[in-house]
Amino acid sequence: YNEAVREAQIDLLPCAYLHNYKCAEPPAYDPLLDPAYLEYLERAPAFCNGDVVKLRDFICRHIQHGDDGQVLYHIESGRLRPSKSLQDALTGMLAGNDEFVMIDDQKVIFEQAVHLAREAQRTGERHVLIVRGGPGTGKSVVAVNLLVRLTAEEMVVQYVSKNSAPRNVYAKLLQQGNRSKAYIANLFRGPGKFFEHTGAPLDVVVVDEAHRLNEKSGLFQNLGENQIKEIVAASRFSVFFIDETQRVTIKDIGSVSDIRAFAEQAGAHVHEADLFSQFRCNxxxxxxxxxxxxxxxxxxxxxxxxxxxxxxxxxxxxxxxxxxxxxxxxxxxxxxxxxxxxxxxxxxxxxxxxxxxxxxxxxxxxxxxxxxxxxxxxxxxxxxxxxxxxxxxxxxxxxxxxxxxxxxxxxxxxxxxxxxxxxxxxxxxxxxxxxxxxxxxxxxxxxxxxxxxxxxxxxxxxxxxxxxxxxxxxxxxxxxxxMPRPSAPAPYAPMPEQLSLAAEDPLED
Structure with a gap:
């Protein structure tokens, strides 16, 4: 996503320095060095307490001379934009997938959301779109299409859902050919990390199943303040797809009234729309x-x-x-x-x-x-x-x-x-x-x-x-x-003779 890294062809090499972690001496078992993690440690080596010399050698091997922090400055100030390869990959993945074809009012909501995303980009003002829709009205179809279209327009977009199942399934369905899941994995995330967001807001956050949002985040529900509020604050444009009759846990707090209230509190322009056409349940x-x-x-x-x-x-x-x-x-x-x-x-x-x-x-x-x-x-x-x-x-x-x-x-x-x-x-x-x-x-x-x-x-x-x-x-x-029983057709009864005669044209001789 970082333009400076792409344009300057900066190579990024990951590593970790665990200065307080002491590795067990062989032959004792150390969980950090378990064979299950060797593939990851080869790509991103971990240096522990006592490995300062090894860390120095690693840095010297890959950095030949200093530049007074210029590379770090360019990375820090680099504009976040999806790469052309990512845009092309997403567009290609969507093409030919019948699961994501939009029809009827899905297209209307989609075009409204695209317009609002562009408007938020142009003006720098915050916009929030609330989309109500029952089961089978195509909320998720519109959400995934927005992810792809707005990414193709060089916006930083994230698809958010409380439930990991749709995130995993849509990511897998969007994969085609030999493309790695890494192309798209970072586009899908849960709502529990937005309380940590700092810096410039994301261009777009698309929230599917917004009724499943919780108040607080974390394993013990003790982090952050309110997921709705945090998502609105972390994005220039946020879309919430919601059906309040699908709240299925005691912690689900997503409601149209709360989204509207937090959006207005953040000074956002609030827009509301409805998906009516039923495409599921035959x-x-x-x-x-x-x-x-x-x-x-x-x-x-x-x-x-x-x-x-x-x-x-x-x-x-x-x-x-x-x-x-x-x-x-x-x-x-x-x-x-x-x-x-x-x-x-x-x-x-x-x-x-x-x-x-x-x-x-x-x-x-x-x-x-x-x-x-x-x-x-x-x-x-x-x-x-x-x-x-x-x-x-x-x-x-x-x-x-x-x-x-x-x-x-x-x-x-x-x-x-x-x-x-x-x-x-x-x-x-x-x-x-x-x-x-x-x-x-x-x-x-x-x-x-x-x-x-x-x-x-x-x-x-x-x-x-x-x-x-x-x-x-x-x-x-x-x-x-x-279960309704279709009514039997009424038995045929010919019209009375006088009614038939009465229907004749009185002017006809």
Whole structure:
């Protein structure tokens, strides 16, 4: 990205000086020198306590004479701009990928965002664009296209998402031929480092799944102030793609009102837009309206007579898996996902032979997705593992199979949720027990919303169909009963004779 480095052809050689680290004397084992790291140490040697002479020799070998700090000055003051090779690589990667083709109002939002990015560059003023859109309206498609287009216009752009799954998948899909992932890896990042940003703002930050942003950052949620505020402050132009009904953890705080408030606080020009056209769920708004109504998230405004979508409820998980596997055979675009009601032990994460999800009464068992890959959604063999909301949110398949666990059931003809049935290893509801002691009403409301939203997300990952198995038979019956039945055509009845005569032209002789 540094123009001075490219234009002056400055060679950058990495190394590390760990002045407080003492290496173990051979033959004792030293973790820093583990064979797993040898490839990296060859490219970026590490010098430890007592290695001053070795460090001096390394520097003298590569720097023949001093220049009074001129090279350092040029690097420090060099303009950050993507290289032409990176621009060409990104544009070439996007071409021919059907996953990223935009249509209808996606193009309108895209052009609006490009215009605002240029305006922010021209004036130096800060702009924020908030884009609302439900599942399947193309938020991620527009986000990736903005990343590529604005990088091609020599802007420094970063694609941000809380969930690592879409970042990993989009980075892999954008790779073609023999190009290294290094071309694009640094374009994708999580939101947890912007509190460290100093210096000039980035040209553009594109935030996908902005509803998943947290207040604070870090492993212990103790760093920074607010991720929304920090992203706005770190960029001249920021785009937030958001769907507030997809908040699925207790820490998700992304909202339109908060983004608007922090943008105005930073003196930014605030713009808002909506994506309406539905491209997932077979383009069926009816299915989405029915699902929201069935899950008691939002009542349908009018009677739904046809889902126009392949939705099925299975009584046997074997049949569900077989149906999804059959759909997957065509193009590797079908997966099974589940609510987080089964533990995911650390020991089993890399082992496909450990079956975490066990439905004993059906003789069915299967493993969660493996921790050995970050691209479960598109890996060739991952049909044999089950994903969760954290590995599929922001992504889509042709068909999705959903296992609804014991955290959702039907009692008295109504859906109820039960957060105590969630696995202990699930961090989505981390802190809910403490909150329940202090304010049980609020805790139950938050947990209920998160569980319903979770299944809404899972059940809207399919472009063409969603197949469901419920551990609660009453819930399966409830969903079946609520499925609309297309009305039978009315029997033909000829019009009465007098009406036919009355329709004749009275002027005709």
């Amino acid at each position: 383009g069926s708004d009816s299915y989405l309206d029915w699902l929201d109504d069935a899950l008691s998230i939002r009542p349908a405004e009018e009677r739904i007579t046809d889902l126009d979508y392949d939705f099925r409820v299975f009584d046997d998980p074997h049949q569900l898996f077989a149906a999804i596997a059959e759909k997957n055979a065509a193009a590797n675009k079908a997966r099974v996902v589940a609510g987080y009601c089964w533990e995911w032990p650390k020991d089993s994460k890399p082992n496909p032979n450990t079956h975490d999800i066990v439905l004993g009464e059906h003789g069915f068992s299967i493993s969660w997705n493996l921790a050995t890959t970050g691209t479960w959604a598109i890996d060739d063999s991952s049909i044999h593992q089950v994903g969760c909301v954290h590995t599929c949110q922001g992504l889509e398949f042709d068909y999705v199979g959903v296992i609804i666990g014991d955290d959702m059931r039907v009692e008295g003809g109504e859906i109820i949720t039960d957060h105590t049935k969630r696995a202990k290893s699930d961090k989505s509801l981390s802190g809910i027990k403490s909150l329940a002691k202090a304010d049980p009403t609020r805790a139950n409301r938050i947990a209920d919303e998160i569980i319903r939203n979770t299944y809404r997300v899972l059940m809207t990952r399919g472009l063409r169909g969603c197949y469901v198995f419920c551990t609660d038979p009453a819930l399966a019956a409830y969903l079946r009963e609520r």
